[in-house]
Every structure is written in C-alpha cells, then in structure tokens.
Amino acid sequence: MDPNAYSEFHAFTTPAIAALSFDAATSRHIPFRARTRHRHATWARTHFSRPELYLQPRSIPELRLIVDLARKLGKHVVVVGSGHSPSDLTCSASWMVNLDEFHGVVAEEPESRVITVQAGMRLRDLIVELEARRWAMPNLGSITDQSIAGAIATSTHGSSLKHGILSESVVALTIMLANGKVVECSRERNVDLFCAALVSLGAIGIVVHVAFRAVAEYKVRWEQEVVKLPRFLKSYDSVWDESEFVRCWWFPYSERTIVWHGKKVEEEIQSPPESWYGASFGRYTYEALLYLAIWFPSTMPYVERFVFKMQYGLEEGVKGSAVENSHQALTMDCLFSQFVNEWSIPLHKGPEAITRLEHWLNGRSELSGIPISSAGIFVHAPIEVRVTDSSTSSNPRAYLDQSIADGPTLYLNATLYRPFLRNIPEWRRYYEAFEYLMKDLGGKPHWAKNFVTPTADDVWSMYPDMEKWVRIREKCDPTGVFVGDWLKRCILDGQEAKRAVAEEKAGEGDGGFVVVGDDGQEI
Template sequence: MDPEAHKGFRKYTGDAISTLSWDADTGTHIPFRASVSHKHRTWAKTHFSNPELFLRPQSEKEIRLIVNLARQCGKTIVVVGSGHSPNDLTCTSSWMVNLDGFNSVVFENCRELQLEVEAGIRLHQLADELEKRGWAMPNLGSITAQSIAGAIATNTHGSSLRHGTLSQAIVSLTIMLSSGESLRCSATENEDLYHAALVSLGGLGIITHIVFQAVPAFNLAWKQEVVMTPQILDAWKTDLWTRSEFIRVWWFPYSGRSILWSADKTEEPLRERPHSWYGGGLGRFSYELALYFSTWLPWLTPIVERYVFSLQYRWEVGPSGSAVQKSHEALTMDCLFPQLVNEWAIPLEKGPEAIQRLQTWLDGDKGDKSGIPFSPKGIYVHAPIEVRVADTTLQAKKPWLDQSCQTGPTLYLNATLYRPFLRNPPEWERYYNAFEWLMKDLGGRPHWAKNFISTSKEEFWGMYPKMKDWVELRNTVDPHRMFANDWLKKNLLKDEEDTEITQIKERLKKL
C-alpha cells in the first residue's frame, strides 16, 4: 500500500485492509494505490473537489478490493477518467477511482474484428490499438481524451446520419457491482443491465471491461466551405445531412455565415490539413486575449468573432480547406481553451426553427418573434454554435437513458461559451436559461455531460419513459447506494422518503 494512503486509510478501516487485501492465489497482498491529497478538477476548470481518497487500481482484483472496502466503510465511489465533462458529474468528497492504469487489451477476435479492453483505456489509445491491427472505430465524437467507459457512460455521439452513438459499437461489457460481483452484459445476457449500463452515468457500478466492435481501417477525405447560413437552412430538408457520410456545421451568428464540414471514405493518399490560424500559439493566444477583453467590454464580442472568422476561414463564400486523414484524426478537433458547453438533442426536422428563433433572439428580439421569454440585452455569445446529427433508430442496442430522439434522426445543438483565462463571460447563465427554454419548447433533452442549468429532477423523469426502470434497476444492483453520487441525487434519484410515499400511493391506487 502507498504509505501516504495507508495513513489516511487507517482512520476508516483500522487493520481491515490486511484481511481483505490478501490474495490467496499469489500469497501476497493486493496493492491499494491511493492518495489522500488529490485535488480533482474538470478539464475546463469549471468544477473542483477534494476526494477523501483518490484510488488508482491497475487490476480487477484491486478494483474489487476498493469496492469491498468502500462498502464496509459506507463510502460513495465516483469513477473519473479525463474529467472532460464540464459539469460536476465527476466531483465527490468521498472516494474517487481513476482507471488510467487499467487500460490494456485483454483479447482480440480477428475474425469478428472485436477487441476486448480494460475500461480505463482512453479513446486515443484504443484508436492506436485498432490501427495496429488494421482496424478503426466506426464513429467518433470531437475528441479522444475520454476513457471508453466515460464516453459511453454519458452517451457520446459523432456527426453522421449513418451512425448512432458510440454505444452502437459496444458488443458487451462487464460491470462490477457494489457487492463486488462482476457481471457480463450484452444484448443476450443480462439484457436489462446492459441497456441501463450503456448510459450508466456512473450510477450502477464500475465498468471494468468492454468488447468493442471495430471496422476495417479507413481514411477520410474532408473539405470545409464557407456557406451563408440561409443556404444551410434551405438545404436542410434536401441533401444537407445525406450528401456525405460525416457532416457537421459550425454556425456563426454574428457573421451570417456557417462552416459546412463534410467527409467520406477514400483511397486517396494522405494529405495534411490546412494551417489553422488559431491552432498556432500566437493565434490561439491572440484569440483568447481578445475574448478576455470582451468579458469586460461585451459589445466587442461580435467584432472579435467576425475578425477571427475571417482569419481562420476567409470571409468570402466558398471552399476554405480540405485534407485526407486517418479516420480518428479527421473526426477530431482542437477544443482550444476551457469552455462552458450546453448541448441539447432535438428532432432533426426542428433544426431550422431552432436556429432561426435563436438568431432572432440574439439580434435583440424580446420574445415577440422568437417566443423566448428572456431579455437578450447585454448577451453576446461566442461562436461557433456547433450543429451535429446522429440517428440512434439504427441501433439495435438502445440505452435506456439515451437523450437522442427515439423516433427519428437527432440534431445536437451545442452552445459553447469560452472561458478566456478561466473567466466566465457575463450573463452566461441568462443565455443558457434562454437557450434551454427554447430547447425544451422544441422537445429537447440535454446531453448528460454538459452544463445544463435549468432542468429539474421532475423534468428529467418526464423526459425519459425508461427512467423509472433505470432507477429501480440501479437501486436493485446497488442496495448499498455506493454509486448514488451527489450528481445523481441532485438530478435523478428521488429521496428515499419520497420513494416510500410514492410506493404507498401506488399500492393505495390498486386497492
């Protein structure tokens, strides 16, 4: 055991570690890798916490030891990977488990192109392992910093109507429950737990192993072009989202323009992506500094955004860059600097209405045309607003808490606000309240990992027909409430007293 951890651990368990950590197979003690002085922060530095213990297991036996000890001590466990989610889902004052050291390939099935991996493996590590075998991930989000377990726990998606979310590629998974028991789950084995765990929010147990379905490696030829935003809206119902396998749009409200990015598989030789103005050190620093000044003088924001747009892309309508890259390189992007992120899923057909109403409101409308009952005065947003799509109706494996639309394609609208030098832009909460009001009005649901601020527990229960099933299953597999973290209690889990009252009411209705 780490000497530092031993000192902090004894106050909980005394000498229990000596008994519980003994491995009869090897005749040695199982390592207990922990520290008592870890300070956790999200990637965007939006939330911080100081866990009592920060644990870094490197084997399944070590994970089981942690679970058994936490149960004995009455501690809550939160599993954290990169902390890239900007909300407080990964924060805790209890025990925090990081699986970065539990990230190896366990087994490969070359015939089926399947790879079993330990759940702490980061997506970029998984992409490298697949590339060694001539394989690739069929779909990706915008970054590869997350662990595979974290990416599916919050329902990461890409941007393609030919794909669903990342969970579409999960053949099976193994989850360790609060009892210390490990269960393997798939579409044919422990099905309910499988569908619940595909978007687990860390609330069911610790996912330890994942069998991933790969595809043959492929390159993508992509291009981006400057398009007037009205043209985007005109093409919405024709071929905008079907002209290529991967499509995404960055909408710049102050310029009247959008960037349309499209990519398809190709046999062409690799060709590097074009120079990025704000991808270089000087451009990045200049952009962040200009945004920082705009937090003190908000009216500068549109000027900054239009100027940076012209430097990064060019002002004239037409092509603004292309490349041929390996799939995982082409589909990812530079997030630049810390940011608040508020992303919602709405029906794809409601996209033009959403963009037009939000644009009208940002232009100064007080609700007469947009219907948004918040004042836009003094609100200046950072660009771009990201527009992406997916179609989870293609998935045979449907997570119970999938925020995507269940009857058709989904539009994901992402309102990003940069935090230049860690300073929040003024009036960001009013902007997000207005944005979320519009998204709810259009039948939307928030991305679990983002900075939603106005959705209540009751609203979440109304949004998800399977919420009751998910919570009941969660309570069944975790009777010790070891994985009922603070975030779940705040957003989803009803108080035990409320649950008892509800059960009594349901029994009275049956009489």
C-alpha cells in the first residue's frame, strides 16, 4: 500500500478501521482516497449533508476496498455525481463515494457505435468523446452536468415520442455488488439484474462501466412559438407528432405556452436569438423580482407576465429559431436554484391535468377537483410539459421506469425557483395540491425530484415490478451497504417492502434470480 495513502487514512480514522484497511490492501498497494469534513450540497442547495468519509476512487480495486471496508464496518455507501437532483437522494451521514475521478473511456465498437465508459464520466464529457468520433447521443434531458451512471439511475428522459428514457440506449452495465465482486449485465446476460440496475437509484451496487449505444452525429433545426393556452389545448393531440423532438412550457399567469419543435437537418449552424433572461442583466433582474415577490406574494403574476413579455413578447407566433448541434439544441439553461416536482401521467390525460391545475391556480377549486385551498398561493412559471414513449421499444424495460408501460407518457414539471436561495411561501401546499392531481390521474413521481406526499406504500402501488426490484436489491446487497435514508423512507419502509425483504431473508420466493459471473458460475 502506498505509505502516503496509508498515513493519510490512518490520521483521520480509528486504529480498528486503519487496521482493516491495511490488512485488505497491503498486498495490492491500493490507495484509499478519502477525506473528512466534506460538506455535500445538491446543485440547487436544497439539501446538505456531512458524510463521515468522502471518497474519490480512481480504479476498481479502490472501489472494492471501499465496499469491503463498508461491509465489514457496517457503513452505508451513497454514490454521488453532480448532485443535480434537488431531493435528498444523494445525502448521507455515512460514506459518500464520488466517481468524478473515474471517468475514462474503456472500449469502443465503431461498427455499432457502442462506447464503454467509466461510470463517473459526466454527460458533457461523454458528448465530447462522441463528437471526436462523429457520434452523438440519440436524445438528452435538459442538462449535461450529471454523470452517466447518475442520469440512468434516476430515469432521466428527454422529450420525444420517438424515444424513451435515456437508459434505453444502454447496452450493458458492469456493477460492483456489496460482496465486492464485479459482474456484467446486459440484454442477454443477467437480464433481471440489468432491468433492476437500469434505474437502480444507486441501491443495487456501484455501476463501474456503462456501454452506451450512440448514433451518427446530427444537427437540429428548432423553432419556438408563442401559443395561447386554449389553442394549445385544442391542438394538443397533434402537437407531439409534428417533429422528432417537442417540448412545451406553460406560463399560467400569461395564459400562454411556448411550443418548441426540433427536427434533424443537414444545414449550416445558425445561432439562436438572444435570450433576455439568458443574459446576466435579465437573469439577475428576474431573480431579484422573484425575491421581492416573496415578501409581496400578490405581485407574482405581474412579475411573471413582465418577464414573459421581455423574453418572448405577448403576440402569438414564432419567436426564434436556430440550427445547432444536437446537444446544444436539446439542452437548456436551468437559470438558478429551484425545487422541481415532476410526474408522469398518460399522455392523453394532459388536457385534463392542465385545465384542472389552471382552475386551481385561479381560485376555482370547485372546477379543479383538488380539495386543497389555493388561497395565498402564487407560483412560478413555467410548468414544463415533456413526452416520451417506451411502450413500443423492444429493449428490456427497467423495473422502475416511471414512464407509462402501455402508451406514450406526459411529464408535468412544476418548477419553483429559490431566488437567492430563499424558499417562496406555501411551496409545500402547492406541491401537495399538484401531487393530489397527479395521483388522481394515475401519475408517478420522478425519482430524482422534490415529491413531498407519496409514502413508501403509495410508491409500491404505482410500480407492479417493485417487489421484483426489491428482491433483486436484497439478493445483491443483503447487509444493506447501499441503503440510505432516502431509500428507506421512499421505498423500503413500505409494508410490502418489509414483507418482500423478510421473505428474501427467509429464502423464499426469489423467483429464480441468480447472478452469473464471467466464469459462468453463480455469484
């Protein structure tokens, strides 16, 4: 073991932990890259935690050392990338593993455009690697700050009925289980594990390699149009099929939507129009106005209407177009700190969802069917509207894919900004009302977002494959190395989860699930 690494480790741990580390690593010279006093924060500064150890390994042997020690010492391990999720999913008081130093290219198959990368690689860096090969990602979410493992673990998606969630492009995963063994799973090998790990919530094991299928590089011509809400609802059924990529933003107080269409083209790059709040002056003006509205909530509609007018104008029609490389066209500026509460519902229920929420925000509770008062609630715009469709895919479906299994999916995203890191009044009551509506329409919350009312039992009722996922998780991690507080609260504290775990520990009903290693033997 590297003497410097050992002395650094020994300096801030107990003799017992140091002895375990030395015994596990002395013959392999494996460094243990850990530090104390790390303060973890989500990107939006919505949650904080102080892990006992913050570890940044650079190799599989280093990861194995961490997992072996955690298992022997009864520690929990939470893996974190950018922390872009605004929930406490990545928070931990135990051990936190960050894979930012584990970010290289492992292999590539030019004929099939499959690239295998270490799981800590950020999407933005993956895009650079793909561009060097004249490849691209087939679809993207709103940002590229996440690690590739973090993006697929939380069911990240873009907005297109031609595509499902991001993990549909994953060909294979290599995972380190709680026993320290590394296994590969794919569409042909360890298929049950693959379906569980495609949306793993970081609870199956540590994903170390991701094999991702890219497409040939492409450019997107996009345009955005101001459409009044009644016209948008009237054309709702056809708007999603007009282009490969479509997303919309509804601005309640302006009674308008922005409809964004993008299609693949072979044209010269054309720069996008200037954005009012994309520039520093507009951005800080918007944030300052939202901050003032915290103290004078009734001014919020006026602020939002002013900002919409400055950004887009009030007249209907096309308000900007561009031709950009795919990753530039499909991503967006998230501005500043925010709560994000996003749910999936069947696509055909969109007009009902928007109409009922519009009634509620305007004080017409009797028409909204939401039994929660909207008095004194003034929210931020926009409410984002996106779509996917995994129902026709031939790929194995992730057990915890929150999209609709038997048809196209609509995602409604109720964003609430936190101007200068300040929460707006009554944000929780707004989310309670929003979630009541989503549950009433058969919705599911996005795993990485700020849902507030669903219990573990609620979540179990939404996922028919949840029991299978929990049984696989228990088999892969019987001592709970990868069980954090969020996972216990949101899934494992449910009565059905407790029963499934108890049966698994009793050796009952594992459904024949096995994990096979490279030698063909069960692990």
